[in-house]
Amino acid sequence: MERIQIIDAKNHVGQTVQIGAWVANKRSSGKIAFLQLRDGTAYFQGVVVKSEVAEETFQLAKNLNQETAVLITGEIREDTRSKFGYEIGIAGIEVVGESHEYPITPKEHGTDFLMDHRHLWLRSSKQHAIMQIRNELIRATYEFFNQNGFVKIDPPILTGSAPEGTTDLFETNYFDQKAYLSQSGQLYMEAAAMAFGKVFSFGPTFRAEKSKTRRHLIEFWMIEPEMAFAHQEESLEVQEQYVAFLVQSVLDNCDYALHVLERDRNVLEKYTQLPFPRISYDDAIELLKKNGFEGIEWGDDFGSPHETFIANSFDRPVFILNYPKAIKPFYMKPHPTREDVVICADMIAPEGYGEIIGGSERATDYEYLLEQIKTHGLDPEEYAWYLDLRKYGSVPHAGFGLGLERTVTWLAGIEHVREAIPFPRLLNRIYP
The missing domain is CATH 2.40.50.140 (Nucleic acid-binding proteins)
Incomplete structure (x- = not known):
């Protein structure tokens, strides 16, 4: 049989x-x-x-x-x-x-109880559906980048330097020196792009942020493409094509999971329509001020309420372009006509799910980059290899990072990012 x-x-x-x-x-x-x-x-x-x-x-x-x-x-x-x-x-x-006295019964349970029993909670129909969507996004990611000529390169998880700044790193002893769990593979992907042209990574990253919001995890997975001989405009096109491809893949292959999650397919179908709208940081600030956000000023970073309002002003994911230099990492390319902003963009998901992609064109001038490293309080010796990329055949290049769990949360239509990863690591949780 x-x-x-x-x-x-x-x-x-x-x-x-x-x-x-x-x-x-x-x-x-x-x-x-x-x-x-x-x-x-x-x-x-x-x-x-x-x-x-x-x-x-x-x-x-x-x-x-x-x-x-x-x-x-x-x-x-x-x-x-x-x-x-x-x-x-x-x-x-x-x-x-046999199974006796299974702890997760059909009655309602509190979040802490369910998280303590995450190893069993994964068996429930809703959690099963979320993981199916996560799996489809992983599968579709490889398909998209393989179809578009990208080579997968794996950056290290243990690093000796910080791409995003030093305040939210997990430090560990690496024999006789300090090392850190990776915040991002981006700097290494820039090196890989100079060797292979178009590359992407897909792996775990770590942020020691003491945040308890529904959008934050301590350990999460990032997809980080990097493209040589590419400017920001080309990167934005890849970003929106990639996200639309992910949405369509979920629609095509996760019908049962979407039904379990009661996710409206008609809503998701709107997110496959390109191009995605764009708004400058300057205009986003003005939009917020005109609509009652009195505390926001030019130069501030956006919080969750700001991103949600901006997103709700459109019917699809929206790019916010060219943030102030002072609130962005050292490696971003300066704007050609303005001293105060850099060439970058965040993609904000609809329905209040916040930023799912951050990207930029990268600085290519050796002296500018060296100055920025010093300005950010970083040690140039630790970034000597990164500076080498600007000495030996530097070219325009751009890239971005997409957070897998935030994207799962958005497409599954769930409330909290902790359900978008099999075993979440949160500020006060490392069990099970």
Whole structure:
């Protein structure tokens, strides 16, 4: 007998098969038992009819505990009442692993309780759907960059210097010297772009920010492309094409997950329409001032309420262009006609999800970059290798970083970024 996965049930209608699964829930009447089954690919219903099975099989079905592991034998049939569209008529049940007093019951639980049991909470239908969307974004990321001629390069996780400044680094001992967990692979990707032209990285990054907002994680994953012989305008086009590609991939391949999450497909479809709108930092400040944000002044960075209002002024992701030099990292290219801003852009997601991409054109002048390193209180010796890139065939280049978890949170339509990563690391949480 063939053993199949639930997701493949559509290919086996009318066939008797075996499925390894867990009992997510159950209910029964006097003559029928309904088992909600999951196997890691999907959820569907198993039906046990008392008159069609041995008495011990029916009693076993009625008494199965939540999260008991079973081998189910039965016939796949269509089920037009469910979104999934299929179910299994159960003929036999073999218990593989008992489960007793499973802590996450169908009742409501507090967030701290669920986070303490994250290793089990991942089994729930909503968390399962979120992880499916995360997986699709990862798959689609590789497809997009491979199709567009990018080479994947892996930057180090342990570094000796700080690309974004020294205040939010995790420091560790590296034998007889200091090292840091990477905030970003960007500086290394610039070196890689000088060797390969178009590159991208995809890996974990760490920020020791003491932040408790719904948008922040201590450990998160970043996609960081870098392009040689490219200016900011070309980078912006790649960014919007990439994000639209991700949205379309979720629409094409995550229909069941979107249904579980009650995410409106029509809303997501708007986000595939290019080009995305753009607004300068200067105009964004004026927009906020005209709409009652009295505390914001030119030179301030945007907080969550500011980004949300700006985003809500448009119906798609929006680029905010050319921020003040004083609030941006040292490596950004100065504006050609203004001393006070740099050539950069943040992409702000709709619906209040905030910044999902930060990018810029990179400074190419050796003396300017050396001056900026000193101005930011950094040691030029630690950045000697980075400065070398401006000595040996420097070219215009630009790049960006997309935060995976913020993008998952946005596309899944969930409230907090902590649910967008399997095991979140938060300010006061490193368990489990």
